[in-house]
Amino acid sequence: MCGVIGYIGTGVTPEFFYNGLKRLEYRGYDSAGIAMLEANKIYIERAEGKLTNLQKKLSNLPKSAHLGIGHTRWATHGKPTEQNAHPHRSDNIILLHNGIIENYKELKEFLLTKNYVFQSETDTEVAAHLLNYELKKLNNSNSVEDNMKKAIFSLVKQIRGAFAFGIICTDEPDTLYVVKYGSPIVLGIGENENYMASGIAALVDHTREIIILEDNEIAFLKKDSIKIVNFSGNEITREPITVNWSSNMLDKNGYDHFMLKEIHEQPQAVAQTINGRIDRNQGTVDLKAYGIHKINLKQIDRIQIIACGTSFYVSCLAKYYFEEFTRIPVEVDLASEYRYRSSTVNENTLCIAVSQSGETIDTLQAIKFAKENKAKTLAIVNAPGSSIAHVCDDESLIYAGPEIGVASTKALSAQLSSLLLLALGMAQEKNKKDKNYIANCLEDLSKVPSLIEKTLALSKPIKEITLKYQHMDNLLFIGRGQQWPVALEGALKLKELSYIHAEGYAAGELKHGPIALIDENMSVVCLAPKDQYYEKTISNIEEIRARGGKILSIGTEGDTSLQAISDDFIPVTKCSHIALPFLTTVPMHLFAYWIAVRRGNDVDQPRNLAKSVTVE
Numbered sequence: 239m240c241g242v243i244g245y246i247g248t249g250v251t252p253e254f255f256y257n258g259l260k261r262l263e264y265r266g267y268d269s270a271g272i273a274m275l276e277a278n279k280i281y282i283e284r285a286e287g288k289l290t291n292l293q294k295k296l297s298n299l300p301k302s303a304h305l306g307i308g309h310t311r312w313a314t315h316g317k318p319t320e321q322n323a324h325p326h327r328s329d330n331i332i333l334l335h336n337g338i339i340e341n342y343k344e345l346k347e348f349l350l351t352k353n354y355v356f357q358s359e360t361d362t363e364v365a366a367h368l369l370n371y372e373l374k375k376l377n378n379s380n381s382v383e384d385n386m387k388k389a390i391f392s393l394v395k396q397i398r399g400a401f402a403f404g405i406i407c408t409d410e411p412d413t414l415y416v417v418k419y420g421s422p423i424v425l426g427i428g429e430n431e432n433y434m435a436s437g438i439a440a441l442v443d444h445t446r447e448i449i450i451l452e453d454n455e456i457a458f459l460k461k462d463s464i465k466i467v468n469f470s471g472n473e474i475t476r477e478p479i480t481v482n483w484s485s486n487m488l489d490k491n492g493y494d495h496f497m498l499k500e501i502h503e504q505p506q507a508v509a510q511t512i513n514g515r516i517d518r519n520q521g522t523v524d525l526k527a528y529g530i531h532k533i534n535l536k537q538i539d540r541i542q543i544i545a546c547g548t549s550f551y552v553s554c555l556a557k558y559y560f561e562e563f564t565r566i567p568v569e570v571d572l573a574s575e576y577r578y579r580s581s582t583v584n585e586n587t588l589c590i591a592v593s594q595s596g597e598t599i600d601t602l603q604a605i606k607f608a609k610e611n612k613a614k615t616l617a618i619v620n621a622p623g624s625s626i627a628h629v630c631d632d633e634s635l636i637y638a639g640p641e642i643g644v645a646s647t648k649a650l651s652a653q654l655s656s657l658l659l660l661a662l663g664m665a666q667e668k669n670k671k672d673k674n675y676i677a678n679c680l681e682d683l684s685k686v687p688s689l690i691e692k693t694l695a696l697s698k699p700i701k702e703i704t705l706k707y708q709h710m711d712n713l714l715f716i717g718r719g720q721q722w723p724v725a726l727e728g729a730l731k732l733k734e735l736s737y738i739h740a741e742g743y744a745a746g747e748l749k750h751g752p753i754a755l756i757d758e759n760m761s762v763v764c765l766a767p768k769d770q771y772y773e774k775t776i777s778n779i780e781e782i783r784a785r786g787g788k789i790l791s792i793g794t795e796g797d798t799s800l801q802a803i804s805d806d807f808i809p810v811t812k813c814s815h816i817a818l819p820f821l822t823t824v825p826m827h828l829f830a831y832w833i834a835v836r837r838g839n840d841v842d843q844p845r846n847l848a849k850s851v852t853v854e
């Protein structure tokens with residue numbers, strides 16, 4: 239989950255690395271470092287904590303150099319200290335790493351017998367010493383670059399886990415070495431300079447021409463060329479893609495936090511995701527525009543949706559719509575648990591991997607498992623060319639734009655709109671719903687952006703309401719039907735942003751145990767819009783009140799009877815059953831956001847978290 243960046247060219251400043259790492263800080267932010275090579279001298283500066291601590295040391299680096307690497311860390315092995323910060327050095331090798339080396343202990347023991355001295359507790363330092371060891375073993379008749387290639391081949395054969403390496407060899411200052419297996423790496427093409435990074439966001443200020451490095455590949459970057467070989471030594475030709483991200487997509491544009499900006503970008507995230515995929519004249523879904531090219535949806539008789547975190551909750555939400563529209567059984571699985579079941583999928587099962595980053599290793603490994611068991615696989619991702627997309631038969635992009643806040647918001651709305659399009663498209667392909675029904679649902683979906691826009695006005699009243707809740711230690715969230723996953727999402731957001739213990743429950747489940755938690759100290763966030771479950775949810779609210787519990791309800795505007803039995807009431811606009819979960823999710827995000835702000839937490843980079851979880 240770390241952020242890495244590298245440069246080779248005619249001249250680079252320390253600020254290039256610092257600013258690039260700022261763009262990647264959401265991937266990990268517990269320590270950072272930069273190495274630059276100039277006039278055959280290596281300079282390394284590292285710092286514990288946030289990037290700003292490293293900024294104070296930039297003046298110790300050369301004002302200009304032609305080769306360098308930078309890293310911002312999410313600790314896997316070893317505490318977040320300066321000593322454990324990357325890059326790590328082994329004599330002439332300077333190396334940074336995104337990923338995890340699972341067999342680092344046995345390798346470390348071997349290297350200790352070769353008299354290597356370790357300065358850190360990290361697995362990454364093991365890779366640096368092992369590469370140095372392999373390099374030393376080679377005779378010196380070959381060029382340094384040839385020896386480095388051979389040494390890297392030996393290195394990757396010995397390590398198990400996931401790794402993206404950026405490597406400098408001080409004996410060969412004209413090449414930046416990049417190695418990829420299991421962790422994301424992109425290469426950028428510049429004018430007389432080339433770049434590497436763990437995410438496109440770090441490079442959009444310098445180039446739009448991006449090469450996606452794939453697993454089992456090594457790239458040799460020189461200032462005027464990029465060569466790629468696979469671990470078998472075969473040269474690979476890879477066409478660059480042109481990305482349409484702009485710098486201002488990566489700035490807060492006046493918002494206090496990326497999360498608040500991204501909550502407010504939800505209307506356009508939904509609009510951009512459905513745009514061009516609905517044939518308004520026919521009232522149908524354009525499945526080719528959606529991204530279905532290889533999979534024959536007509537033969538699908540079972541669906542599994544695999545995801546983590548917020549992507550899992552939006553998948554649980556979508557299940558209700560898939561089963562309603564397609565009459566196909568749908569299972570939703572936590573990716574981290576999926577492989578522990580005995581797979582029963584076959585070629586008529588559609589396995590959908592839902593992932594904002596497209597790099598979540600749990601989801602990646604799960605969808606690979608599904609594919610090995612003959613399922614048809616579809617990736618719904620926000621990152622073009624991402625690892626999960628690369629594995630799947632088909633890929634459908636959501637067009638939410640870069641999501642920088644660690645807490646996912648606009649991606650959820652875009653993912654839900656994508657899943658609704660697919661569910662309606664499958665109903666259409668399998669003739670499970672009449673054309674008018676599908677056309678009406680698509681019309682309802684097209685109205686969602688403006689309805690979300692209207693709902694965003696709740697930010698102010700919700701900010702006021704959170705005054706009462708900011709110091710609470712526990713909160714429950716309940717909902718029925720589609721509002722149950724919304725309750726789970728609300729609880730997750732509160733946990734990850736405010737560090738308050740929160741649990742989401744199916745409203746009907748409360749009486750089977752959790753109601754024992756209710757007393758005058760427990761507040762319950764109740765999702766109770768006027769849907770088909772309304773009466774039963776009201777009964778649950780009464781059961782809570784009868785035991786002294788406090789009620790914060792999210793209901794349909796004008797519902798005075800719900801308001802009368804609530805301590806606080808948040809109204810959402812009357813809308814279709816297609817739009818409703820979009821609208822009830824907005825207050826969940828705003829509630830968690832404003833409590834986190836009131837508690838003085840780091841909203842965009844909550845403690846212990848990272849934006850993309852690329853370790854299992």
Ligand code: AGP
Nearest residue numbers: 547548549593594595598645646
């Ligand atoms: C959501 O706010 C969290 N940051 C986290 O649960 C996230 O949804 C999860 O890690 C999945 O990420 P992905 O969508 O990139 O796969």
